[in-house]
Amino acid sequence: MIRAFISVNLTPEIHRKIGEVEQSFNIKGIRLVEPEMVHVTLKFLGNIEESMVGDIEAALKNVTVKPFLAGFRSLGGFPNTRSPRVIWIGAQGDFNGLNEQVEGLMEGLGFKREGRFEPHVTIGRVKFPTPEQKQKLPQLFEKYKDYDAGSMYVDSICLMKSTLGPNGPKYDVLKEIKLAR
Template sequence: MIRTFIAVELPDKFIPEIKKIGSALDMPGIKLVEPEQVHITLKFLGDIKESDVDSILSALSQINCRQFEAKIKEVGVFPKLAYIKVIWLGAEGNFDVLHDEVERVLSLFKFEKDHHFSPHATLARVKQLRDKSLLLGNLKKLEHIDLGMMNVGSILLKKSTLTPAGPVYETLGEIRLKD
């Protein structure tokens, strides 16, 4: 079994800004995502059989969604400021249509449906926060950040291997969206 998810990768041009954001969030109790690994998860599939990879990629190739421009901006939190577990970078664009198409083409596989999809890229996970007021102050400074535009031209089926140093991602396949 392999742990998998479907993602949109952020372009390398955003890495320097993600590193700057990370340095503002880097404090005890916060586990940062490596800037090169920050991505938008369209759907977490969980554990699948390796033998299912080709049929999942084949299903994903049936997605009916055109390429689109997306804006990457704003830093926020889940579930709420009073109880922060995840710090994220916002994504605006045709992600709801793309997510709905992913759900549609994968419905035969009986994956659990995502009922509250919110396009974002996880920047950090909060483990045990020691200085909440410092974090809240830094989040306030970052909330209106704007990294700019990107083209969403493909989606990736990714394998995630959990290690003590953090997850290691491997691309199992790429599906291009329609022009």
């Protein structure tokens, strides 16, 4: 069994910019995501049989969304900025169309559809609220509300493997599928 998800992976330049902004959020109780591991999750598959990789790849080749320009802007928190559990940067572009097609194709393979999709990249998780967070986070969300991590051309999606370890997850590309031109 492998733990898998489908994503849009980011460019090294966007990872670098995210790493710079993450420094401001290096606060006790916040677990930051390693900048080079930040991505847009289109669909979390969970544990799958390794034998399904070929079927998933074949299904994903049916995505008809054309390559598009994506922007990574604004910074916020889920469920809200007053008491966030997740710190994110918004993802702009045809991610909703991409997600809708991926969900439909994966449903055809027996995966349940997920709920509402909010295009974003997760840069941190709030493990436990602290007085320092309550003081600093509202100021940081205000400071970075118009943040711009840059743009990139999205021309592929990836089937990823996630290996959980004591220092957090490790991600490996199993298959990269180019978007139809």
